[in-house]
Amino acid sequence: AVISTLDDLVDKSLDFVVIGAGAGGGVIANRLTENPDVSVLLIEAGGSNEGVLDVAAPGLDSFLINSAWDWNFTSTPQIALNNRTLAVSRGFILGGTTSINQMVYTRGSSEDYDLWANITDDEGWSWDNLQKYIRKNERFTPPVDHHNTTGQFDPNVHSFDGIVSVSLQGFPSGIDNRTIQTTSELSEEFPFNLDMNSGFQLGIGWVQATIGDGTRSSSAASYLGPSFISRPNLHVLLNTRVLRVLKTDHQQSDFRSVEFTQDAGVTTHTITASKELIIAAGTIMTPHILMHSGIGDSEELKSLGIQTVHHLPSVGKNLTEQPIVRNKWLVNSTGTLETIARNDTLLAEVTEEWERRRMGPIVDPPLSFIGWLRLPENSSIFQQVVDPAAGPNTSHYELIITNGALSHPAPATGNFLTFSTSVSSPTSRGSISLNSSNPLEYPLINFNLFDTAFDRFVVREAYRNTKKFLAAQSWDGYILASPTNATTDDELDEYINQNAATENHPVGTAAMSSNSAAYGVVDPDLRVKGLVGLRIVDASVFPRLPAAHTQVPVYIVAERAADLIKDFWGI
Numbered sequence: 001a002v003i004s005t006l007d008d009l010v011d012k013s014l015d016f017v018v019i020g021a022g023a024g025g026g027v028i029a030n031r032l033t034e035n036p037d038v039s040v041l042l043i044e045a046g047g048s049n050e051g052v053l054d055v056a057a058p059g060l061d062s063f064l065i066n067s068a069w070d071w072n073f074t075s076t077p078q079i080a081l082n083n084r085t086l087a088v089s090r091g092f093i094l095g096g097t098t099s100i101n102q103m104v105y106t107r108g109s110s111e112d113y114d115l116w117a118n119i120t121d122d123e124g125w126s127w128d129n130l131q132k133y134i135r136k137n138e139r140f141t142p143p144v145d146h147h148n149t150t151g152q153f154d155p156n157v158h159s160f161d162g163i164v165s166v167s168l169q170g171f172p173s174g175i176d177n178r179t180i181q182t183t184s185e186l187s188e189e190f191p192f193n194l195d196m197n198s199g200f201q202l203g204i205g206w207v208q209a210t211i212g213d214g215t216r217s218s219s220a221a222s223y224l225g226p227s228f229i230s231r232p233n234l235h236v237l238l239n240t241r242v243l244r245v246l247k248t249d250h251q252q253s254d255f256r257s258v259e260f261t262q263d264a265g266v267t268t269h270t271i272t273a274s275k276e277l278i279i280a281a282g283t284i285m286t287p288h289i290l291m292h293s294g295i296g297d298s299e300e301l302k303s304l305g306i307q308t309v310h311h312l313p314s315v316g317k318n319l320t321e322q323p324i325v326r327n328k329w330l331v332n333s334t335g336t337l338e339t340i341a342r343n344d345t346l347l348a349e350v351t352e353e354w355e356r357r358r359m360g361p362i363v364d365p366p367l368s369f370i371g372w373l374r375l376p377e378n379s380s381i382f383q384q385v386v387d388p389a390a391g392p393n394t395s396h397y398e399l400i401i402t403n404g405a406l407s408h409p410a411p412a413t414g415n416f417l418t419f420s421t422s423v424s425s426p427t428s429r430g431s432i433s434l435n436s437s438n439p440l441e442y443p444l445i446n447f448n449l450f451d452t453a454f455d456r457f458v459v460r461e462a463y464r465n466t467k468k469f470l471a472a473q474s475w476d477g478y479i480l481a482s483p484t485n486a487t488t489d490d491e492l493d494e495y496i497n498q499n500a501a502t503e504n505h506p507v508g509t510a511a512m513s514s515n516s517a518a519y520g521v522v523d524p525d526l527r528v529k530g531l532v533g534l535r536i537v538d539a540s541v542f543p544r545l546p547a548a549h550t551q552v553p554v555y556i557v558a559e560r561a562a563d564l565i566k567d568f569w570g571i
């Protein structure tokens, strides 16, 4: 149940304390409390998701960016992008970033997970061995308009009895036919893929999204839904910021205590788990909490006046993100989302339709199709670098095809096809570091985007390929103007420098590695290396970024982590 303060807890002896109620934390809190004898305290910095319209209605998702439900971080100036700083969104609400994300359901390629198994020396992380966790997570449901979905997904690779609802588009978008036609017209270069979640991701296919009954299925709505959050052995403390994890009494390496505040640091409180502390604060805040606790690179900590308790130099390193350019093509149509975005009456009407019947254009996020594609094998870049994709069936770049945008502020004029291009297997690495010894201050987030020639090459080629895609006959008469006149590498680079952003998929800052590796933050069982009682379960543990949107990989990791914890404690 939700509690307001620790005083609400009659029995303060807790088996587990989980920090952060996002994708990872929601799964752990749910699975551990399946056993009524196990008690869990879940601490979340943000507030409740109950009754927040923009969270629940999938098509209103872009209104959540920079809202009260967003941590609203900002990156450091990105050298390769004319020193621009970038907005960094993360969910500040029950459900974490799954309550504010775009809901796209992608697992990545089978090779992504087989690479994890390889890196960690643990076959448990391989695609085949993770299937049972994929199935525990997913509950495929029919789209709200009940259209015939034959040929839009492969039921054989989906689960119909998991927890998070997943569905296909429930309201047709004006570009569906043109997109599908292009995949047959240009089938060599842009093949149709019936189901990008089968393990073989390459090609273009229909978007699957974490939606049920036209409503967002976040970790708050699913794993922490009413029947679970009301469990007497699950205690959820909202609006509570964790500052540090602490050594438990005299035990040198035993970290099972947590320090938190509910009044911006005016008063602090401490609670100790009898079994484990699980940090699930996400890629940005997990290393932040570790470093403020004295767990990190001793030289870096010393320079900030933080006493090192455990020297672990990989904390905060290996930050990996997918850079994206949202290319807007002016189109000859009024049937795009901009028409709704700039007309308050129309927006009120579609919102009312959603509230009354769960129908209409906002039952879906704005994306209709996604493509996962590779550079040709003879690309000149491969003379300089080894192919960084997890394998020959894993993409280098992603295309996201959207029938305009329902955003604030809406463009004053014009209707658009947003055809985003992003690097799905990026090779640049950045870091999370501290600005000061005050745990209430935000960390420094340096993605180091486009540090490598490979990432830049990919995003240029991806843009050039969108032009080929839109030159297909199916788009005749539809496109009025391109987002840029740039054609040469230099011109494209300037366009990229002015327009690239992050895809909001940062991972890897507390990466897992094999037991014998000299680098890494957690072992293959997600325990912090060299410590007792402390585990990490969120996107920060990814050793490599899968060619995917990241919520499903976190769910998969967390489902396995729950079993690892249960096995370890025999519960």
Ligand SMILES: Cc1cc2nc3c(=O)[nH]c(=O)nc-3n(C[C@H](O)[C@H](O)[C@H](O)COP(=O)(O)OP(=O)(O)OC[C@H]3O[C@@H](n4cnc5c(N)ncnc54)[C@H](O)[C@@H]3O)c2cc1C
Pocket: 019, 020, 021, 022, 023, 024, 025, 043, 044, 045, 046, 065, 089, 090, 091, 092, 093, 094, 095, 096, 097, 098, 100, 101, 102, 103, 104, 105, 106, 240, 241, 242, 243, 280, 281, 282, 283, 285, 286, 289, 503, 504, 505, 506, 537, 538, 539, 540, 548, 549, 550, 551, 552, 554
């Ligand atoms: C705008 C946007 C769109 C996205 N779209 C998609 C998409 O379409 N598909 C997809 O797969 N992925 C998407 N993602 C990414 C995906 O949602 C994340 O990868 C995923 O939610 C990460 O899970 P996590 O458990 O690591 O962290 P989170 O879900 O972020 O959870 C971390 C939780 O910890 C809490 N927390 C942090 N610090 C503290 C602290 N000190 N004390 C207490 N609590 C704390 C946070 O408030 C948060 O609730 C998107 C992300 C964004 C921002």
